[in-house]
Amino acid sequence: MTLKRFISSKALLAVEATSLSPAVADSLAESILGRSRMLWELATGENPIADDEGATGLNPQGKRGVDRSGAPWGTACLHPLWTYESEANQTSTLVYGRTTPWISLGEVGQSQRRTITVEVKPFQERQMTPYSRGLLQVLGFRLGGAGVGSATATITCLSSDEASSTSSTLTVSSTALTVASGSPFFTLRPGINTLTFEVKLTAKSGVATGVSIDVATLSQFAVRSH
């Protein structure tokens, strides 16, 4: 195939752009003429010269252009990757629905694990790319009646190498939904991911009889890197 239009990714070096530096045809061509072709293709997602070879490789989706899956394929958009939705802590008696908590722990030292499945869009597998990590955030509430007391649970993301697991802490002193503090994350791969996390009750006091986990989300939470 004949190359019909020039392609380059080369930028002018600092030394080439100083006063009195000579104008070298192929340097100018590469830095401006060749790169404009590449920019066009990355932005529009189309090869502008129909019968020419593309200037850029295919993105992780197997398509052309920046698909915002992380560098060099564009800054990502923050968004949820996975959802567990619930109204089990609904205190209103006006709405009927599932009332069984997803995870409920009553004894200190007790723990439960849940395995979730999530599909992640293709991305170039490198460290520090936005889609290489998924942030797990859970919300829970204290079990037990009115009064003073609190319950504390640890939420741990378990990877295949448990030594590299990360965790957050949920301390709840009321029956209102509370967000666990900390930023536990899973290492993600393109495609289907099967992930396990563990919730362990570590303390309770006062009227607290335990803790319930009822809402959770896994998020793509970095734009360029972690």
Add this chain to the structure above:
Amino acid sequence: MARILASTFAGTPPSEVVADASIYWRALYQALGEMAEVKDRLTGENGNAVTINHTGSGRGCPLGLAIANQHIDARIDITDPSPAVADYVDVIAVPIFVATGEDQSWVLEVEISDPKPFNEGEVGVTATLFDSSWAAFQGPIDGRRTAGGIAPGRPINDGSAPPRTITDEQQFNTTALPTYSWNLTLSAGLQFLTVSRFTRVLASGVGGNDSSKLGAWRLYPARRQASRTGAVPSSSVGNNHPLPTTFVPGTWVEFDSTQVEESGPLDAYVISRANRNINALTEWMTGAPVAGNASMTMTTNRLGNRASFTAEPLIDLPIACVALGSSYAGGFKLIVAPQTLAASTGMLQWSRFPVTRPDIVTPASVALMRCIMPNFSTASSLLRLTLLVQAPGGGATTLNDWRVRVTAAGTSGTFSFTRMGATNYWSSTITAIPFTPGSHQNVIVNLHHITPAAIDGDLIVLGAMAYFEAP
């Protein structure tokens, strides 16, 4: 004088840029124009209408994000219906919003207990797509049982003689629910999806109720992976001509036609500033360093927040799609006398509805999702949520007195429901929901009734989808 701009790409023949070649003014002129055009399309500046909004067909590569990744983990038992159900019940019924440019093949996967063994010979799990008037435009389509679990009543291959069979309860207790999957061709825009499962209640004491479970479901683009690792070529060695640290209108240099003329001088200012422009555009768009540089210089990203470029294109983005309950299109009511009594029949573990409607004069929460929001512009918020509900009382029932609103970073306006076709399905799309960019927040759906004394229809909440829809 005129701003150099090239609305279409022409490029430069390689023969014009080899070493020792003449430097053609027209080649430089064209490249500067193409550079300016790309910048205008990415930023929306200068009234460019062909903005890069990731809708394909030259408007940028579609993002390819999943629509749904929901974990449900609910029993789908039916409690003492009258009359007995022996039919397909919608265990998932949701609105789905497909971003423009993503009208392609999608994969639907549902983890669900197999239908009862007496139903062997049928697949027993189907998917159907409906348009906004609830006219079925695809399906019902049988699912393909692709993974997990062992169907109740089927032999276990463990060497037992005679072979043992798995019971419903054994399957319920296993974490490996079967997965049913479909390949669906979705249209762009809002539509509705139902997944139905053949369901029957056995008489009490004769095998008990249907002991089944709905695990999780996913809806994502049918993937084709890159056959080779895509990469932006890198050939430079050494330090590049310095980049600006931000990409804002003030750091972009425009070129005038008088600066690149036939027989005119080769202007060092034009060359160096054009190089900087392209460096800046490259980092801002790709999120990667300019070839030859070890790390990013720029601190600004292409986000769609319109912080720097007030016309930066806005894009469609799915946030979360959640199934919230079940329905039965045949008119079987999942609840008994809901105006005065607590519900006692139906798929009680997998349904959600107001119990004592006359009391719901102040909004009550029927769904709560935790979502991280993109760094998009908050002016004229494009965040929407479509809620699908059913009036199980039948087609004559009206839901005209029901209202819905959504609370995220703030509370939206209040919206009514629209009946879809002549069915008992109704939906409402709540628009301009306030959100905080780059932040987690609870997205809460609230329902209330505006004339509590009126005899208005019962309502079952079926599903919701939150999404950004660009104008």
